[in-house]
C-alpha cells in the first residue's frame with residue numbers, strides 16, 4: 001500500500017512537445033553525435049524524433065501541443081547525479097578543516113537532531129539546486145534515521161519537484177562499541193534496517209521502463225556496518241529485479257588504514273567478501289582504488305561515482321579517473337552531501353573533474369566531451385538506466401536540459417565551441433534555462449516549478465507550526481509559520497498545476513529555521529570556523 005507521507009507520483013503527460021531551432025544539441029548518442037540547428041520532438045514521456053531542424057517532418061512541426069524555442073541554447077540529455085546525501089544540505093560550511101573521519105565525527109551529533117520535517121526541507125533544498133544546475137535524475141543516500149525520519153520524506157520531496165529519483169535506503173549498524181566510527185547512539189539495529197529496506201522496496205520500487213523511482217540499498221560504509229549487513233543487503237536486493245547496491249569505498253588514506261587494520265585486506269578483497277563485486281553495484285569516491293581493483297571493476301561492470309568537490313574539500317585526494325576510463329571502468333559523477341562539497345551542481349562537478357585530471361601536467365587528462373559523458377551516460381549506467389536515460393535519441397526518456405548562452409556575459413566569445421563553454425567558462429553562469437523530465441517542463445526560463453503546485457510548502461509550514469519550532473532571535477515558530485502560510489502562492493487552487501514557480505521564500509525560511517535547530521548546542525569549535 002502506498003504511503004501518503006511519501007507524496008503522490010506524477011503521471012507522464014499525454015501531449016506532445018517540440019523543441020525547435022536548437023542552436024547546438026549534444027545528444028550523447030554515438031550515431032547522432034552533436035547537431036547544430038536541431039529539433040527534438042517528444043510524445044508523452046518519450047523522445048520520438050531528433051535531427052536537423054531542416055529535416056523535421058512537417059506533420060511534427062505543425063502538430064505539437066507545446067513549442068519551445070531553442071535558439072541561443074545548448075541542449076543536452078538531463079544530467080544524472082549518482083551520489084548525494086540530501087539530508088546534509090542544512091549544515092554547510094561546518095568542520096571546514098578536517099579529514100573525512102574527523103568531519104564525520106563532528107557532524108554525526110548534528111545529523112542526529114534531524115526529524116522527518118528537517119530531512120524533507122533539506123532534501124528539497126538539495127534537489128532544487130540540482131534541478132537548477134541541469135540534473136534530471138538523482139540518487140540520494142540516506143543513512144541516518146533519527147527520530148521519525150523515513151526514506152518516505154525524501155521520496156515526497158522528489159515527487160513535489162518532479163525529479164527522477166533513485167533513493168538509497170542506507171543505514172549504520174556498527175557504532176564505536178563494535179569497532180565503527182559513529183556513536184552507538186546514532187546506529188540502528190540490523191534487523192530493523194533490513195525490515196525497512198524490504199518495506200521500501202515493496203512500497204516504492206518501480207522497475208518498469210522510464211520509471212520515476214527505483215530503489216537501491218546502501219549500508220553506509222565498511223566503517224559503520226558489519227560484513228553481515230552488507231551480505232544480507234546484497235542478497236535482499238538481488239531478490240528484487242532492478243534494486244541496486246550503493247555505498248562509499250576507498251575514499252581516502254584513513255579508509256585504507258581502517259580496512260587493513262580491521263579486516264586485514266584491501267578494498268577489492270572486501271567487496272568480494274561481502275558479495276558486492278557484481279554489476280549491480282556502484283561505489284562513491286574510489287579515490288584509492290589500485291590498478292588490480294580498477295581491473296576488477298572493469299571486468300565485473302561495477303560503477304564509480306566520482307565526487308571531485310568533496311574529495312578536494314576533505315583533502316581525500318584526486319581519484320584516478322583517467323586510469324579508470326582507460327581500464328574500461330564506468331564513471332559517473334556525484335555532488336556528495338552539501339556539507340562536504342558544499343554545493344549541489346553537477347556541472348560544477350564535471351568542470352572540476354576535468355580540471356583535476358589536468359592538474360598533474362597532462363593537458364589531455366580529461367576532455368570536455370568525456371566529462372559531459374560522465375555526467376550523462378556515465379551516471380545513467382551507474383543507475384542501471386543506460387538504455388533509457390542519458391542520451392537524446394528516439395525511444396529514450398524525455399529528460400532534456402537547455403542552457404542559454406546567448407545574452408550571457410559568461411559565454412561571450414564562445415562561438416568556437418558553445419558546448420565546451422558549459423565547462424570551460426565561468427562556473428556560475430546561471431541556472432539551466434529549460435529542464436524537461438519525463439516529458440514535463442520542470443524548469444521554465446530559469447524558474448524552478450513546483451510539480452505539486454507548492455502543496456509541499458503548505459504542509460511543511462503546517463508541520464512546523466504543529467511542532468512549535470522556535471526561531472532563534474526571531475518570531476516564535478507558530479507565529480512565523482502562520483505568516484508563511486499566507487505567503488504560499490496560489491493556495492489550494494494551485495495544486496497539481498505544472499506552471500507554478502517553487503515557493504523559494506517559504507523554502508529558505510524553513511531551511512533557516514531547521515538549520516538553526518540542527519546546530520543549536522554545537523560548539524564554535526565544532527562549527528569549524530577559523
Ligand SMILES: [Zn+2]
Nearest residue numbers: 248284336337
Ligand atoms: Zn558520501
